[in-house]
Amino acid sequence: MIDSDRSAYRPIGDYALIGDCRSAALVSGIGSIDWLCWPRFDSPSLFAALLDCRRGGRFRIAPADPFTTRRRYVGETAVLETTFQTEHGVARLTDLMPVASEAEKAGTLGPDHELLRRIECLAGKVDIEVLFDPRPDYGRVIPRLHDQKAFGLVCEYRGEVVALQSEIPLEAGLEPGARGRVRLQAGDARMLSVTYNRWLPVVLSPMGRAAEHRIARSIAWWEGWMGEGCRYEGPHADAVRRSVITLKLLTYAPSGALVAAPTASLPEAIGGVRNWDYRYCWLRDASLTLRAFDDLGFAIESEAFLSWVLHATRLTWPELQVLYDVYGESRIPESNLDHLEGYSRSVPVRIGNAAVDQLQLDTYGEVIDAAWRHVERGGRLDRTTARTLAGLGDTVVLRWHEPDEGIWEPRSGRQHHTHSKAMCWIALDRLVNLCERHHVPAEAARFAREREAIREAIETHGYSERLGSYVSIFDAETVDASLLLLSLMGYADPQSPRMRGTLARVRERLGVNGLLYRYLDEDDGLVGSEGAFGICSFWSVEARALQGDVAAARGEFEHVLSFANDVGLFAEELDPRTGAAIGNFPQAFTHVGLINAAVTLAGWQGGEPTRAPVEVSAGGRRGHV
Numbered sequence: 001m002i003d004s005d006r007s008a009y010r011p012i013g014d015y016a017l018i019g020d021c022r023s024a025a026l027v028s029g030i031g032s033i034d035w036l037c038w039p040r041f042d043s044p045s046l047f048a049a050l051l052d053c054r055r056g057g058r059f060r061i062a063p064a065d066p067f068t069t070r071r072r073y074v075g076e077t078a079v080l081e082t083t084f085q086t087e088h089g090v091a092r093l094t095d096l097m098p099v100a101s102e103a104e105k106a107g108t109l110g111p112d113h114e115l116l117r118r119i120e121c122l123a124g125k126v127d128i129e130v131l132f133d134p135r136p137d138y139g140r141v142i143p144r145l146h147d148q149k150a151f152g153l154v155c156e157y158r159g160e161v162v163a164l165q166s167e168i169p170l171e172a173g174l175e176p177g178a179r180g181r182v183r184l185q186a187g188d189a190r191m192l193s194v195t196y197n198r199w200l201p202v203v204l205s206p207m208g209r210a211a212e213h214r215i216a217r218s219i220a221w222w223e224g225w226m227g228e229g230c231r232y233e234g235p236h237a238d239a240v241r242r243s244v245i246t247l248k249l250l251t252y253a254p255s256g257a258l259v260a261a262p263t264a265s266l267p268e269a270i271g272g273v274r275n276w277d278y279r280y281c282w283l284r285d286a287s288l289t290l291r292a293f294d295d296l297g298f299a300i301e302s303e304a305f306l307s308w309v310l311h312a313t314r315l316t317w318p319e320l321q322v323l324y325d326v327y328g329e330s331r332i333p334e335s336n337l338d339h340l341e342g343y344s345r346s347v348p349v350r351i352g353n354a355a356v357d358q359l360q361l362d363t364y365g366e367v368i369d370a371a372w373r374h375v376e377r378g379g380r381l382d383r384t385t386a387r388t389l390a391g392l393g394d395t396v397v398l399r400w401h402e403p404d405e406g407i408w409e410p411r412s413g414r415q416h417h418t419h420s421k422a423m424c425w426i427a428l429d430r431l432v433n434l435c436e437r438h439h440v441p442a443e444a445a446r447f448a449r450e451r452e453a454i455r456e457a458i459e460t461h462g463y464s465e466r467l468g469s470y471v472s473i474f475d476a477e478t479v480d481a482s483l484l485l486l487s488l489m490g491y492a493d494p495q496s497p498r499m500r501g502t503l504a505r506v507r508e509r510l511g512v513n514g515l516l517y518r519y520l521d522e523d524d525g526l527v528g529s530e531g532a533f534g535i536c537s538f539w540s541v542e543a544r545a546l547q548g549d550v551a552a553a554r555g556e557f558e559h560v561l562s563f564a565n566d567v568g569l570f571a572e573e574l575d576p577r578t579g580a581a582i583g584n585f586p587q588a589f590t591h592v593g594l595i596n597a598a599v600t601l602a603g604w605q606g607g608e609p610t611r612a613p614v615e616v617s618a619g620g621r622r623g624h625v
Helices: 209-229 237-249 283-296 299-314 362-376 383-399 418-436 444-461 481-488 497-510 534-546 550-561 588-602
Strands: 016-019 024-027 032-037 045-047 058-063 068-073 080-085 089-096 113-133 153-157 160-166 178-185 189-197
Touching (some): 058 089, 113 209, 178 189, 209 237, 237 588, 283 299, 283 362, 283 588, 299 362, 299 383, 362 418, 418 444, 497 534, 534 588, 550 588
Antiparallel strands (some): 016 024, 024 032, 068 080, 089 113, 113 189, 153 160, 160 189
């Protein structure tokens, strides 16, 4: 029986990610799959030991004797290899969710989803133990495993069917789950395949050589995708290229949506209450994510994500919601799973996200800027999209004066956030540009007048002469990391005195051990604290580079990169004292920030940009956008 004290939980940074662009699993450094939701990222979990080591369920394959491990992804793929070293031998565990091109899948019959694991002995002899303990619906179901002989172990619940085929004999006893043990000699290998089907009859994947083929095909698919798409060859290419693979893993292929993270309720402070469900799609990520995909050469992923954004927003048009699910569903109620003890006893365990009911005016800027970037890259807008953007602009004109919750989603009420106002300025500035170039049929002059009113408000109420900095809340004297986006998004010249002062003040007040908190002095309505925010540290890198302090930016970038885990993944946050990963993992936004900072650094030579800043429309300011 596993004890439920905090020491029973693996560090968040101990996990690696595998997936098939529809769902994803977290595999620990000791060979245990402790998180998997099927059939979608936001579906109820099948394995959730990550959130309760006793009740959540897991699928573990590891040596019976003490061992050490090292691991890696196979080349530029999402196929994971974990190598176990014991006193008597060496074994390697390969984990993946098989993927293939549509042409390869055509004419074949297979399960809806598959998790494939291969354990092989490389040297000596190794005794291998297996625990297969599915607990559907966030551990609320303890299923009965039916031994179907040649067809493996099968469990059915609410019409959904999970089947395990194993070349290692497993037995179900009095305890939940099934267990098995086998001794492998050098050259021996065994396959285990878990499949999911929404309804009976069950479709299984063939084992043996066919399973080996699925591994080889998946490796080839990932390497082909990277080889055909990724054009980045600048500094720290390994980190950048691993980051874009991670973004692809967090993309829901049928719709093009990108989830913020594959996990729910991993705490921002161990034992704390800041535990949120991030398995959804935030509009605030749109512009920066499109930029990351585009700059690396992934135009298809960029256009698919933009199409999802525009589709999802039509469901609430002309208002925007903060987040949607992967199909654009706008109803995502938040609730607590009180039967789970939480990661390292961090409660509550939340699913759904109440931020869906907040007002975040910055989202209008992110969505319209994303469409503008698409046009800047040579894309076109159809009539429906153009009308949609014009309607969003009308909403900005009507609502920018209002207070909102802002980008960080505090639960303390609405205020006038400088970043939100600046993103409203971005929204109208981009619309003026699109109108003047006849991409959007609307009155450019009306948007231009309101745009200048927003700038006057920001420069009057969102800047403190005493601090020499923009401030997070109108007429206050606090700063937050979102102020760095004023230059990164093109509202302000990054080399202007006001932005130089802002960067200096943000780093002075929010910096710790070479990292940045997102805010410190503001009441967000929650008890406790949180860690340094991953993407904010990369924003600092980019802002310093745009100000011409390239050498310092490069040093800061390399320092932040040192906090990645052993396979190059970043969480939402970092504990600034220990460097440990905290919050949901891996976090798409952090990897987006890494890519954008790297591309900006790669674009500077000798302290000067290799390409000129983009000119925004008349009346706007020059900015690197």
